[in-house]
Amino acid sequence: MDRYFVACDAGGTMTDVIVVDEQGRSVIGKAPTSPADESVGYMESLEEALEYMGIDPKREGRSFGEKLETSIYTGTSMLNTVINMSGVKTGLLTTRGFEDINAQGRGSQTFIGAQWTEITHMQYRKHRIPLVPRKQARGVTERIDMFGTPVIPMYEDDVRQGVRELLCDEECDAIAIVFLHSYVNPQHELRAGEIAREVMAEVGRTVPVELSCEVAPTAREVSRANATIVQAYASNTAREQLFRIEKELQGIGYPHSLKTVLGYGGITNIRYPRLFEAAMSGPVGGLMGAKYLSTVIGEDNIVCSDVGGTSFDAGAITAGVLPIDREPGFQDMYVNVPMLGITSIGAGTGTYIRLDPATNRIKLGPDSAGGVPGPTFIEAGNTIPTINDANLLLGILNEDNYLGGKVKVNKQVSYDLFKEKIADPLEMDVYEAAETCLEVLNVMMREHLVRSLMVGHDLREYVLLGYGGAGPLHLLGYAGDYPWKAIVTVPHAGAFSAWGGACMDYSYRRHKSVATMITPDLSPEMKVGYLAPLNMAWEALEDELYNELGSEGFKREQITMTRIVYMKYLGQLDDIEVVSPVDTITSPADVDALISEYEDQYTKMFTLVAKPDPAYASYQVTEVCVLAKVDTVKPKLRRHELASKTPASDAYKGKRPVFQQGRWHDADIWRMEDLVPGNEVDGLAVIEASNTTLFVPPQFHVRIDEHDIYWITRKDA
């Protein structure tokens, strides 16, 4: 029996569903996202995909559903709940004196993702609207110190009164409990949770209670509070959306539970208790797809780059290890939620192009035309030129093939606007000005990539992968002449993130803060003793993970555990992640091995000049982590017979003038759908598909391998 995998990427505007069969054949359906009930957009998109696959959803839907191996949701439902402030009314019970913790935020939260010119311009400061206003917060007198010692016992009457007021006076529908240093000792939070349940029984009203020690047990109370509040505020609303989708799928015979994607990669059942960890799963699919792709092409180091209409997202997989950000920004809040380390800048095909009125300097973005990335030439009412206008004017985009030819464009409008607003004030020819603006964008993207990788990594060891609807369009522009090991893209670049969603393993991470320090004056045996808490913390986290995965039906022998520490030199604020080279710390040799591994990584990242004199060096381990993984069945990347290097004549669409390096050239135009593994194409060329365009400048050459992956090299390499 054929088996299928379905994954979706529900964006703010469109929901993409990709259906992949076991042989790796895939089709993509698209439908508008339906925020009120996401199952509508999901099923419409699935039906379109099935039609492409030759399956009649009305007649054959049920038999298809029964053959579904996995169905995965990635998307923005929880994000939208926060954006739209449509979550449940949430109350906060917190350490007395910190009732403003959510309303006050932190100064640095007012400029998450902002450009430096925006950060320095004082007038731009703005806090987000708090999810928990002060009125819905109650204080509890209690304090636990950094070692976990209760210094001020919890005043239980405060808890009773606070919970009662939140339930009865404020009519809250969820309660978050966040006490300082609860990540070291959860005693007060656990007891407060018990009292809350007692009070709920007394008043006859039960609401979800989220404890920060269970949701995000790591240091930094502002971020831990934000994470716990998001969980209380948004996860149940989002879960209801996911249950609706699951119900629809089960209605067509899908026999399993719906899965969703955690922000740090990996899938989980939608009943997973800490669902907020899936809040930022949108960009994860791309990295996970890249991770899977890396195993197929045999490359451990991949730079992932995703170009959309609005933003350029990048992340690097090093030695097969996914980058993790433990305190990412989320909707102008920092959250203690491990997330794949993906950094973004406002640069995409819809990015606005302007000239500064004071200096006549070219200004790209950071704002963009968003979901309508060609607003001038599709005459959507906007009159500010965008990057896509430049692409169209230069002949890179085909005016007859915009969105597969579905949308008519008016190139003259682009020309007139570009001339008036950009070229004439710069005293440049329109086409030269357009090429100049594209190059500035490429540099912005290139710099972003290089800077995200720069610390301690050699670009010559990395393969650059471009995806996203506009990834192939700009890939070779931002690849530039940096010495990448290779440059690759895929024909399904536009739906790569959704495809990546189908390629994930079950993977959970658990973090726990610890406070250990070893100083140079300690004997080797004392150092072992000082690091002993790591062993206990690892074991405790592994027990939790075995239990969680066990409840999902996995056996112990299916689960692989990786032990990780976060280390720094005494005094530093930032630590670095180190995969422990030893399973436990039981001997001086184990300590030395751990320190050696840390120092190797540290000096790689920050150079030798940053290393202290060993005679004075003290080390702190601030956090431990365990990564648990269970392999799952995934779609195969289909292997094809290689055809000849010369593409079939049907694939050739002719020539089109393209403006490059200051003059017009005739570019070869190819139809991507008709290119097959084994074919090779020389630049200058444009390879067009209905949902993406690969632009190949003159100095590049494209080879399609047996997995239908496009390898691009410099002709002079």
Added chain:
Amino acid sequence: MAEPTLLEQLRSNEKAFEETGNLFGLQSLPRKEKDPGTYEAVWHILSNVCNLAWEVGCKVSSSPIAVEGGDALWALHLPTGEAICVSRGITAHPGLLAAMIRNFIELGYEEYPGFNQGDIFENNDPHYGGIHSPDFDMAMPIFYEDKLVAWASCVSHVSDSGSVTPGSVGFLNPDCFSDGICISMEKVGENDAFYPWYEKRVRSRTRTPDFVMGDARGRLAGCVALRERVHAVIDKYGLDFFVDATKEYVEDSRRYAVSRVRTQCVPGRIRKSQFKDLAMKGQHVILNKQDVDCLFNLPMEVEIDADAGVRFSLRGASGTVPFGENISPTALKSGLLNGYSHIIGFDMFNSGPEASWEVETAPAGSWANPFEVDYTASSGVAWAPAVMWMSNLYEVFGRLFQMRGFVEEMAAGAATTMTAEFAGVTQLGYYLAGLTLEQASNGSPARGFTDGENSAWCIYTPNADFGNAEVTELYYPIMYLGRNIEPDSGGYGRFRGGLGHTAVWMVYGTPSGIEYQCGCAGMRSKIVSNHGMYGAYPTWPDAPSYAHDTNVQELIEAQKPLIHERGPATKPTIETNIEAADLQANPSAPFLTRELLQNYDIIVHPISGAQAMGDPLERDPESVVEDLNKGWTSPRVASEIHGVQTTMNGEYVVDSVATKQRRSEIREERKARAVPFKEWWDAERQKVAAKENMADAVCAMWRSSMQLSPEYGAELRSFWDLPDDFEF
């Protein structure tokens, strides 16, 4: 022809600027005009290079104040010192770093000891342009093919400067000899490594050498990273382009600043008066000469000519003080560039805007130009008066923007800044001295169209942030009992300033006690602070308090109420809830505790909100009620200051009719109090002439201002119609 020396290049640049009005004589910007794309691309790359240095350096550094509080910065400079672009971080320093490099050239270091790749130069000495001893400024030359083509620089604020009092905010320093470790324009290393003596000096002259050396390594790692990336940029774009374009970036930025002034301000002369006190009489001081109250005159006069030329004057600045609150003209100028970047020149932040204005150096012997007259003056916390002077800039330009209708650019004055610093053996068993991050996040000033933001701005760094309490507790033996928003801390006006917050700490975990220094980094002791503009009312001065030898442990055991907030000014919570052998409910700040604080002692440390704008009677009643319901203002303030009357319906609701009535009554009361200006002037003149009700500090301030700036004195006498020989 031999390459001109850097000193010759400096002189040539000066001449070209004088002759053309354009930096480097650049009457056009050929690289930009010919190739705007590459020009923009390289700017973007160089900015990223600086930020890369920041990321590397901060991760290596050891000061939370540098990393989480943003008190560090890396920059790229022209060979002659002008900053080309800077990283994020403490924007008060690029001017200083530029001046330091220039100073190395002026002092002949090119000849001896010479400039070579891998050399490390540092300065923290205010006599040579440094700001104060904890701010270590570093510069490393960048060579390309044996030619010095640029400099990498960095500043970071270390946890302890080795001054007479522990920590880094030496407001109590009586003279420069007590300012601590001194690096006076020195070459401190070569081949990307510090000389062995450097670490030895840090270890013998600071109390926290591991932390200070960690910061040194951070500065170095960032500068090396910056240099290597600059090499890559030159490899790609060519040396000629780099040399030309980097100069154009500086001149372009000057033009941007001029253009902003031309299009958004009006020509003319505007003056802003501002005062700061430092009430130390009867307090714990180091030397007898410090048993005195001081008052600073911080006048700012701005003159804008028809060509948008801007001239700043500090004429009238009062004399030096026997505390660490004197600043060199170089450092003050850098502070001015910082303030300018917040409101005028934020687009391409570098040395360019400095060339768009002139500063009339403060009179010799004043707090803003001490060393010519008083070479021993201390600059332990030179920022203290300087940031308050910088705050004038917001208000002055706020008025100018308003005159041209750019309401959205208007800002009231900044918040005052009070630091908290601890020193002693921590709960981890080692000695530590240093700042908390509290002061790095004040409220932001009221804007011309809305309130300021709470806990979101810091005048000395746009990276304003107070970090996490749990992180602070990892460093110091204190436990937070509170960190909430402080009601009514943003003044009263149509738009209020962003609110500040109050940290309440309980000392805990120290085996031997800790020192607490409530430091002055720009605050007032007794006089009105944060006065507001356009008819706004001020809030009360920063009011810290502490209790030593307390009953807190007993309160905890009995589960009695503790203290989590400052409480009403007239009845602070520390008085109502805490008993102590030594309870200072309203001590005059700044101060250093006389005795070591012990476990269960209490500190209440407020962080100021910013200034308000406009008449409080014009505040939207709904905004007043919104603040009431959030607990951000009190019913008394709502009723008496804003005239807003309310009813209760589970929460406060505006009573529109009663509000209208009450506001009308308040206006009538104002009219009843009002007198014609001439009448007021006559009465005040009599008081001035008789020096009536003037404290010694007031007279001393006016006396020194008039003596140091005779022109200012003459103007003052003329205004009050006083005899020519009148003196205070």
